[in-house]
Amino acid sequence: MKCKRSKLSDFGFTEGINEVIAVTAGKGLNAAPIGIIVDDAHGNTARARLFPSHTRENIENGSPMWANVCFDAVLFVISAFEDPAEEFYTSIDPPILKGSAAYCKFECSLEGSKAILRFAEGKILNRPLRAVNRGFNAIIEATIHATRYATNRALEEKIRYCGTIVEKCGSKREKEAYRLLLEYAGLEP
Numbered sequence: 001m002k003c004k005r006s007k008l009s010d011f012g013f014t015e016g017i018n019e020v021i022a023v024t025a026g027k028g029l030n031a032a033p034i035g036i037i038v039d040d041a042h043g044n045t046a047r048a049r050l051f052p053s054h055t056r057e058n059i060e061n062g063s064p065m066w067a068n069v070c071f072d073a074v075l076f077v078i079s080a081f082e083d084p085a086e087e088f089y090t091s092i093d094p095p096i097l098k099g100s101a102a103y104c105k106f107e108c109s110l111e112g113s114k115a116i117l118r119f120a121e122g123k124i125l126n127r128p129l130r131a132v133n134r135g136f137n138a139i140i141e142a143t144i145h146a147t148r149y150a151t152n153r154a155l156e157e158k159i160r161y162c163g164t165i166v167e168k169c170g171s172k173r174e175k176e177a178y179r180l181l182l183e184y185a186g187l188e189p
C-alpha cells in the first residue's frame with residue numbers, strides 16, 4: 001500500500017546524508033546516485049546539492065525525484081555512469097529498481113545548487129535485515145571517487161584502496177561492481 005503521510009524514517013532515512021539512487025524523468029528515465037540530506041528524519045522534507053547533470057536538468061524541467069533506497073552495489077556503479085536499462089526496473093510507473101527496499105517520491109524545487117525535496121508518497125517494498133558490509137560501503141566511496149576521476153587522476157590511489165576492502169570484505173556482487181567501476185573509469189583491473 002502506498003503511504004502519503006509519513007515521516008522519512010519510515011522509509012529508512014536517517015539524519016545526515018542518505019545515499020540513494022534517484023530516478024527522474026526526462027526523455028526517458030534517468031537514474032543516478034544522489035546524497036539526500038536529512039536534518040530531521042521524523043519530518044517529511046529533505047534537501048540535496050545538485051551539480052549540473054541529467055538529474056538536475058530533469059528537475060529543472062519539473063520532474064519529481066523517486067529516491068530508491070537500494071543496497072545493490074552493481075546498480076550504484078551502473079547508475080553513476082549511465083542509465084540502467086528497463087530490465088533493471090521492477091516497475092516503470094512509479095520507477096522502482098529491482099531489489100530496492102523502498103522508494104519515496106519527492107516534489108522538488110531548486111534554490112541555486114540546492115534542491116528542496118518534499119515527500120509526496122512512498123512505499124516500503126521489503127525490509128532487508130542487513131549487517132554492515134565494508135565491501136558495500138567501499139563501493140560507494142570508490143564510485144564517488146570514480147565519478148571525479150576523469151578530472152582528477154590522483155583519485156586512482158583512493159579507488160584502489162577501496163578495491164582492497166572490496167576484495168577482502170565484499171560479496172560477489174560488490175566484486176562485480178568493482179570490476180565494472182574500473183571498466184567505466186578506464187582503469188586496469
Ligand SMILES: Cc1cc2nc3c(=O)[nH]c(=O)nc-3n(C[C@H](O)[C@H](O)[C@H](O)COP(=O)(O)O)c2cc1C
Nearest residue numbers: 019032033034035049050051053054055080143144
Ligand atoms: C554515492 C554517490 C553520491 C552522489 N551524490 C551526489 C549528489 O548529492 N549530488 C550530485 O549532484 N551528484 C552526486 N553524485 C554524482 C552523480 O551521481 C553523477 O554525477 C552522475 O553521473 C549523474 O548522472 P546523471 O547525469 O544521469 O544525472 C553522487 C555519486 C555517488 C556515487
